[in-house]
Amino acid sequence: MITSLQLVREGIAVEVFEKKNYPFHRVCGEYISLETLSFLKSLSVYPDEFNPPYIKRLQLTSVNGKSVILPLDLGGFGISRYVFDYFLFEKAKKDGVVFHENTEVERVDFYHDHFELQAAGKVFTSHLVIGCFGKRSKLDVQLKRSFVKRRSPYLGVKYHIRTEHPIDLIALHNFKGGYCGISNVEDGKTNLCYLSHNDNLKRHHSIKEMEEQILFRNPFLKSIFQNSIFLFEKPETINEISFETKNPVENHIFMAGDAGGMITPLCGNGMAMAIHASKILSELVIKFCKEENYKRAHLEDDYKRAWVNQFGRRLWTGRQIQRLFGREWTSNLAVNLALYAKPVANFLIGKTHGSPF
Numbered sequence: 001m002i003t004s005l006q007l008v009r010e011g012i013a014v015e016v017f018e019k020k021n022y023p024f025h026r027v028c029g030e031y032i033s034l035e036t037l038s039f040l041k042s043l044s045v046y047p048d049e050f051n052p053p054y055i056k057r058l059q060l061t062s063v064n065g066k067s068v069i070l071p072l073d074l075g076g077f078g079i080s081r082y083v084f085d086y087f088l089f090e091k092a093k094k095d096g097v098v099f100h101e102n103t104e105v106e107r108v109d110f111y112h113d114h115f116e117l118q119a120a121g122k123v124f125t126s127h128l129v130i131g132c133f134g135k136r137s138k139l140d141v142q143l144k145r146s147f148v149k150r151r152s153p154y155l156g157v158k159y160h161i162r163t164e165h166p167i168d169l170i171a172l173h174n175f176k177g178g179y180c181g182i183s184n185v186e187d188g189k190t191n192l193c194y195l196s197h198n199d200n201l202k203r204h205h206s207i208k209e210m211e212e213q214i215l216f217r218n219p220f221l222k223s224i225f226q227n228s229i230f231l232f233e234k235p236e237t238i239n240e241i242s243f244e245t246k247n248p249v250e251n252h253i254f255m256a257g258d259a260g261g262m263i264t265p266l267c268g269n270g271m272a273m274a275i276h277a278s279k280i281l282s283e284l285v286i287k288f289c290k291e292e293n294y295k296r297a298h299l300e301d302d303y304k305r306a307w308v309n310q311f312g313r314r315l316w317t318g319r320q321i322q323r324l325f326g327r328e329w330t331s332n333l334a335v336n337l338a339l340y341a342k343p344v345a346n347f348l349i350g351k352t353h354g355s356p357f
Contacts, residue, residue: 001088004097006282012289014097019104023086027156027238029181030191033076033272035354050186052077059171060335065219068338078185107142110252131259136240147244154241158193163228165190175215248307249300261315280306
């Protein structure tokens with residue numbers, strides 16, 4: 001969405017295909033690092049009007065409930081995807097972006113110098129295509145992306161709740177086979193989003209039973225579930241979440257956001273990475289559209305290089321840190337490191353956050 005805004009404001013025609021209708025919920029941690037603040041304000045898309053809470057502390061708890069709270073030097077703000085995506089959608093539509101809602105792209109093919117997209121029984125042509133289709137899509141299968149060939153064991157679950165949660169705190173609570181992030185968003189609501197190994201669900205047959213038998217072993221999670229008002233009739237869920245390395249360009253399609261690479265949720269920075277990637281890609285696309293000697297091959301090579309330089313290390317670090325979470329002894333180790341070796345903990349936090357851009 002932010003990419004479309006940048007491009008259309010430079011006089012570039014943009015059409016966005018969305019298989020749902022705005023607004024809608026997504027499984028997401030709904031925390032955005034303040035590394036994005038100046039950039040969002042420069043585009044007039046920082047959501048001041050929703051008074052998003054400023055988050056400056058991180059709580060870590062182990063499977064058995066051991067806890068530590070650390071400062072977040074940079075910090076972030078909380079806003080739901082339901083509100084933020086619709087806010088951006090309205091801005092982009094006003095600026096001239098053409099939206100095809102309730103329209104799923106069924107396949108994309110590249111022919112010499114243009115693409116053909118099949119959607120809603122029609123064929124659309126374009127010089128450039130940007131894939132912002134999330135964690136896993138039919139298009140990933142059509143493009144035969146390598147990560148699709150391997151099953152992923154992770155399930156994501158999200159609720160909005162009303163509860164007593166400190167406004168400036170993001171918490172990461174461990175449980176066997178997963179971890180749960182909790183932080184505040186707009187309008188006094190709190191986002192509760194967790195990642196679990198699918199074995200937990202297979203063993204306990206339903207999400208509710210899994211929560212009661214697995215998540216409740218962490219006393220912090222048990223208290224939250226039992227003392228909160230749940231605002232969804234049923235949770236938002238997504239299966240087959242993959243953290244494997246992805247290529248930022250596939251068959252000449254530029255991948256952005258989770259389609260380009262997904263940072264582990266415990267690092268809490270997927271939205272910030274997606275926003276930064278949109279800036280990088282938009283600047284290169286604008287150059288491609290306005291400079292005759294800047295060819296497609298240059299654009300693809302420059303984006304691949306910029307993606308790896310900016311995000312490759314962060315994604316790798318996130319995967320390594322994730323190994324400390326979701327098990328009793330390793331989550332205790334992670335909390336102990338944070339308690340007794342805070343420079344190490346602060347270093348790791350810094351490695352999963354970017355710098356202001």
